[in-house]
Amino acid sequence: MSSPAIAVSPGTTVRAASAMLGDHGFSALPVVDDDGRLVGIVSGADLLLAGMSPETAQAPVSKVMRGSVVSASATASPAELTATMLAKRLRCLPIVTEEQVLVGVVSRSDLLRILTPADAVLAARVETTLRAYSGGPRWTVAVRDGEVSVSGTFADQAERKVVEALVRTVPGVRGTRVAC
Known part of the structure; x- marks a missing residue:
């Protein structure tokens, strides 16, 4: 798990989120409010679909993010995380507390490292x-x-x-x- 997770706020520009995805090689970024609670996720596909016109580039991520986010509890086992990611066809999975505060992100490669001797x-x-x-x-x-x-x-x-x-x-x- 990557922790602390690199995340953006709803007000982050599309251009800035795109740059972060490219710089870090992530498939998606969690979107968190001022209290660190998970409120959405924005993927590279979301950003590509939005296009990169001058207007869109300056738009806030909140305009292109998905508000419905599949996440997992910080107490979930690797087997549970794997099952969720496979069932939902996810490349990454935000990990949250009971209060929905983001604590990290698990990727497919994280799980492969855990599950491969x-x-x-x-x-x-x-x-x-x-x-x-x-x-x-x-x-x-x-x-x-x-x-x-x-x-x-x-x-x-x-x-x-x-x-x-x-x-x-x-x-x-x-x-x-x-x-x-």
Whole structure:
């Protein structure tokens, strides 16, 4: 979860909201009142649909935001957040207190990080590194507690050492074992 959430007020201009979305790479921004309560959401699609004429660019976000917002409780589990996001086809989900005060935003990538074991992420990074070196999948990668094992056929001892060195360059690798 991103917390504190980057949000805009209903009076923020469309141009300013558009710039914030672009600068931060978000798909949407929560809109909050002066007390921090969630009152709407404005997405990149909302802004594109509004157009960027000089009049629209200076209009307040309140003119283009959606006032009906799906949000989740700060006590929701990752499984509940995932179910809500999938059911509603959301890219991000504002997280609020009982009083509707915005405390953060959960994105799809936040949930993927939670739900994907660290070893699986590390294995994917190692496989990507080895594919970049070899031009395709040539070896089998297994990771357990940060210890990486690479098995398969190597052209010679020099290639085996290169693969071992490449694996060690991947952040998070605690140890390597390259087997022929």
